Amino acid sequence: QVQLAESGGGLVQAGGSLRLSCAASGPSFSSTPVGWFRQAPGKEREFVSVISWSGTTRYYADSVKGRFTISRDNTKKTVYLEMNSLKPEDTGVYYCAADPEGSWRASTDYGYWGQGTQVTVSS
Numbered sequence: 001q002v003q004l005a006e007s008g009g010g011l012v013q014a015g016g017s018l019r020l021s022c023a024a025s026g027p028s029f030s031s032t033p034v035g036w037f038r039q040a041p042g043k044e045r046e047f048v049s050v051i052s053w054s055g056t057t058r059y060y061a062d063s064v065k066g067r068f069t070i071s072r073d074n075t076k077k078t079v080y081l082e083m084n085s086l087k088p089e090d091t092g093v094y095y096c097a098a099d100p101e102g103s104w105r106a107s108t109d110y111g112y113w114g115q116g117t118q119v120t121v122s123s
Contacts, residue, residue: 002026002098002112009094009117012086020081020117022096030074032099036081037107038119040092047105048094051079059105086121094119
């Protein structure tokens with residue numbers, strides 16, 4: 001069992017930065033990959049990034065590659081998403097998720113989800 005809680009969202013101007021955190025509880029957190037997804041109004045939830053349990057493997061959506069960085073600190077049971085050069089199209093609710101199977105890139109791969117944190121990027 002893993003419980004997840006996101007924080008760090010907010011309102012930022014285009015070109016700005018935010019750092020999201022995903023704090024977890026539960027004994028299995030350190031052994032599970034953790035992903036970030038986002039959902040804009042009227043759109044489906046989409047993959048943003050994922051990190052393996054050890055942190056050695058990371059994947060990014062093409063739309064955020066070079067701008068976002070995912071990392072984790074297993075001693076703090078926290079996964080981070082550093083977002084730079086933000087664009088209005090990055091606006092949405094950002095969710096972290098854990099314990100995936102399959103490709104790690106589909107929302108249906110994940111068994112545990114947080115409640116989400118709103119990110120709004122103004123132009």
